[in-house]
Amino acid sequence: MIHLKKENVLDGYFTKHREQHLEELKQFLSIPSISSLSEHKKDMKDCASYLGNLMKEAGLEHITINETAGHPVVTGDWLHAEGKPTILVYGHYDVQPVDPLELWESDPFKAEVRENKLYARGSSDDKGQVFMHIKVIEAFLKEKGELPVNVKFLIEGEEEIGSVHLPEFVESNKENLAADLVLISDTALYAPGRPAVCYALRGLTGVQIDVRSASGDLHSGIYGGGIQNSIHALVELLASFHDKHGTIQVDGFYDKVRPITDDEKAAYAALDFDAEGAKKEAGVKELFGETDFSYLERTWARPTLEINGVYGGFSGEGIKTVIPATAGAKITCRLVPDQDPYEIVKQLRAHIEKHKPAGVDITITEFDKGKPFITPLEHPYIQAAGRSYETQYDAKTAYIRAGGSIPIVAAFDEILNTPVIMMGFGLSTENFHAPNEHFHLDNFDKGLRVVSDYFEEIANIEK
CATH class of the missing domain: 3.40.630.10 (Zn peptidases)
Incomplete structure (x- = not known):
């Protein structure tokens, strides 16, 4: 007391x-x-x-x-x-x-x-x-x-x-x-x-990814199976960013992450984190993330790569048989000491180029950066x-x-x-x-x- x-x-x-x-x-x-x-x-x-x-x-x-x-x-x-x-x-x-x-x-x-x-x-x-x-x-x-x-x-x-x-x-x-x-x-x-x-x-950086597969939307009955679908390409690209446990797959992303010290681990453990309370507050059935780290370590001391928004194609009532020409996503990364936001953006660009699906052009727009x-x-x-x-x-x-x-x-x-x-x-x-x-x-x-x-x-x- x-x-x-x-x-x-x-x-x-x-x-x-x-x-x-x-x-x-x-x-x-x-x-x-x-x-x-x-x-x-x-x-x-x-x-x-x-x-x-x-x-x-x-x-x-x-x-x-x-x-x-x-x-x-x-x-x-x-x-x-x-x-x-x-x-x-x-x-x-x-x-x-x-x-x-x-x-x-x-x-x-x-x-x-x-x-x-x-x-x-x-x-x-x-x-x-x-x-x-x-x-x-x-x-x-x-x-x-x-x-x-x-x-x-x-x-x-x-x-x-x-x-x-x-x-x-x-x-x-x-x-x-x-x-x-x-x-x-x-x-x-x-x-x-x-x-x-x-x-x-944590610091912050991110990019917007815009994918284009054709000059305009195309009829799926005429062109389906013969050209790339921009949303298919985007989904394939986005899936390459993580493994099934949420570990980020961008080359070099974790290279400069400062390890969590033993004193920090002890301090976090002493907080008696309420996992059930966290799930209730977030409205989720289970927590998720890197398997070798606790929830507090993952949310405080580990970096992230989050897909914040995805757009493209037809989303109105009913169905429209179209192959969308464009699709896009917004991505942000929370960074930890000693990661540099400018270096991380370079790594994101390299990853996108390496994993770019066939048949599309990709434009990358950078967001503001905070260390x-x-x-x-x-x-x-x-x-x-x-x-x-x-x-x-x-x-x-x-x-x-x-x-x-x-x-x-x-x-x-x-x-x-x-x-x-x-x-x-x-x-x-x-x-x-x-x-x-x-x-x-x-x-x-x-x-x-x-x-x-x-x-x-x-x-x-x-x-």
Whole structure:
């Protein structure tokens, strides 16, 4: 059993100002900062401005609304803790679209508390978690007059559309953004009441494959048996990517995969993974994948090649006796350290050329690429995060990888050469990106105290 190792120094402040903070958060959430829709461009600017004011009122300095070719980046800092580490806090103020609107039980941009959950678009991903960090700064400066560490903030408005312009911004401002670690709260707990430090993310790359067998669709009675069918060719090609166990058959694909360490295997085994629960959540009868690896290893620390979509031919009501001239598929790969997305695309191209069926031409279109990321499990900043969680959660911290990708995390690692610590307070069941997104306020309350303790923990680690 885990017990609080010490009383949180800011507990009284957080308790006294809770209702005020929730009202401010509701205002933040009321701004429809949907980065993907052009009609919300003014809302994006308004949200960046509101965020800047929140940061200024908290006591941060040098608040700047940085224009980019897309949406603004908001920065600020407090740098008066001489000799102490510097934390770069990253987050995003943009949100996903809200459709289908009719499935929301309340207005997505009029925050509402029900059963101690705050319902609104962005409540969990990521405005609510960004807001926590700002209020931690405010609490320290109001109560103590200073921070135990130096802090910089970098809050962007394009995370939900792939952080299109942020790598360029980070590269251009890397001296001003230099820090000892990057702290991100945009991930989830392992389970309700079970905190988790995420220390690795998979990278991402992919291609679109377009197959053409003829200049146009052809009558199957006249040409059937005499020419290649583009869908037949596509199916043959797609089947060549895996064996029956799901192991990827692309030459060289696994060559640079970093092995899972014994410590990681032990950490995953200690999580008591619920296979039946995973099947129920996914709505499947059985789990599937590489036979030599556990489910958590396969989804966190092994690469994948997924066929995300297939198209071609006639799919309307009834039947149409046609040989389709074109067919296609979209493929993405989740990558792990030390795989390189550009090298993987070359391997995909070589595999497609090697296995191209007769009688077709193939066009390959590349998708955006994101590199994988990892901070060593034993890093002192990682271990400190686990200790801070355990001051508020009555459970041991889980040290996990995430199967998804946050491309800017790898950019931070590559451009700033800085460890990235992901301390999330959301839950996977909170419907981010879906109707009725919400944030459990119990985790909001605990998060304020965990983050403030983490600042003190970091202050005691030598640079």
